[in-house]
Amino acid sequence: MRIFLAGDHVTGTGPANVTQYYIKNLPKGTLYQKRRSKPARAVEILIDTVRADVVVYSGYSKQNILGLKLAKTLKKPSAYIMHGCVEYENSINLEPDEEMNKVERRTLELADLVIAVSRTFCEWLKEYYPEHAGKFDYVTNGIDTDLMHNAVKRSERRRHMILSVGGGMPRKKIRYICEAVYKLRAGYDPDMFLCVIGAKGADSDKIAEYDFVDDRGIVSFEEGLRLFDEAAVFVQNSCFETFGLAPIEALMRGCPILCSKHVGALELIKDLHDEDVINDHEDAGEIASKIRNVIEDSNAARLSSDLEWESNSWKSRSKALTSKLSKLVLQK
Template sequence: MESILGFAQDHGQSRAHSESMARPASSRTVFVNGRFLGQRITGIQRYAREVLAELDEILAAGEGNGINIRVLTPRGISAPVFRAITVEPCGRFEGHLWEQWDLPWRVRDGLLFSFCPTGPFVKKRQVVTVHDTSVSRIPTAFSRRFRIWYELVVRSIIRRSPLTVTVSRFSAGEIAECYGIEPGRLRIATEGWQHLNRVSPDTGILDRHNLAGKAFALAVGSPTPNKNFSAIVQALELLGTAAPCCVAAGTVDPDVFRVARFAPNAIVRVGYVSDEELKALYQSASCFIFPSFFEGFGIPPLEAMACGCPVLASKTPAVREVCGDAALYFDPNRPDELARLLHDVFADPELRRRLSAAGLEQAKRYSWREGARLNLKFMEEALCRS
């Protein structure tokens, strides 16, 4: 795993460990921004929940060098039950107002750690996790109001933070370039897929959409311009009567994203699905398509590989970093390339078998536990540096 995270800067962590042993217990507390616990689970929320759960397991096992984690949330949020991590509802507000007013007041001089990219604008002693730079690189995929707010808050925070966390070597380079942060203050964690091990596939979704026993391609994500679902539509149109059925799972947030428009009936839309339903789709699909123009990591293709589903992915750097040699790649601006790959995969059972086996091996290189251990190191370092 260390080779995957080669960009991460490890200098200073041994010094952080020795210095932390001399600190009083109260200074070993890390406050976690728990606003994400009240949000619908998409990629960032998935990362935050899974890393936090693994951190709880690590601390409950007596590891962590005495670090105490307290998750702060708005009141009324249903939080998981942890063994070693404390959850503390606080404040009077919710949403952005809670994060910008109640949260910094409660933390005051403590260290605040966020698994998401936003935090209190006025808080200096904090670490955020910037998953990608899509707001800067793909501005048309976001509303103007959201772009202004995001750029203001995130730029301000990471320029004052002792360090900033991200999830891939590609994203680290992008953050350094877009936000002017020196690489020495960037740290790289990782993501995983093991949440799918906790659920059993719900095949009812196949029956409801007439997919049982049917060969189909699968795409997962928000149908925004950046996710590039239109490339799938165009590829299907190019294949004509030879086009396979294609299923798209996911929803869109109209307050943040601009909705892309698709050709009528080009894709079977099944909407937002549960983990159980998603697992059934991954295990039943003939292949998984990930045509995104830009990603910071890309959990869906990793999930697909872990379920043995062959992956066709765009040639975006972060996705190639995650999938390695276990996927077939196409230019996201070339629907004809995707059409050719779709034809080949559906026509060749042996190709599907090879891709499935390669994907299962590639997925073994990633885990939420490793991501949690890395974040724990970053918390310890931030305690000493801030």
């Protein structure tokens, strides 16, 4: 079986990184997009769809419509790896876009199989799009075990530094982390500060009102790893997070983590304690209390040892994806 995997794998975004991991680990002979210009990509889609036994589109893109229509015309089975829900996430982020919604809905209509990046997200999709419930399946994102080789010891970290990823996107709920740090500075650690990385968004102005926030904007993957190495705690407070690679990357660099219960990546960790999880992402008091607890009693070693490295590796995930695609080909 020959796979054609289409989608961005170079920009460094979460979906692009996932696509890159699959390219590295799927069976030898897997085809993937190499061209950058739109005309060249269109030609590439045509040629490689003909050559492949099954086509897979990873991540939201208008090119998915062209490719999936072509696959139907050529009677090639097709799958769509769904990293997030554009329609729902844009509404949370106060950036509704009807054109993007139409593209996403059309993609769901055309694909034979829709693969979510976590079990939690898969179940959510079945409820949000009941008309497509029979198409949804999942392959939980994997772990890049190479990231763990240079984990930094707790004693070498900046004990006043709290780190979060997501910039000004409202769904990341970083403004409530700001409120929590404000409380902690008043009654626990006056030198505590919050380092935020990510693009500007509707919450950026509110976040900027706190003078202890170090807003780094968009940083390179390498810079992100360096910040994981420095931080005392990484906090992910999202109200909706289909997976979220950042907490796992932080753990693998030896950084303690605190995540909201909505973070899909937590399903990789079996021995979660209540103090590891934010139950109410808008409760600054709970967030502050749990940040303090994680600082004083690091969970990094306990949680990272609970990860099943082999079964959660990208090699294992690629085998799972290949198995689902093989079944799809046989059904066709």
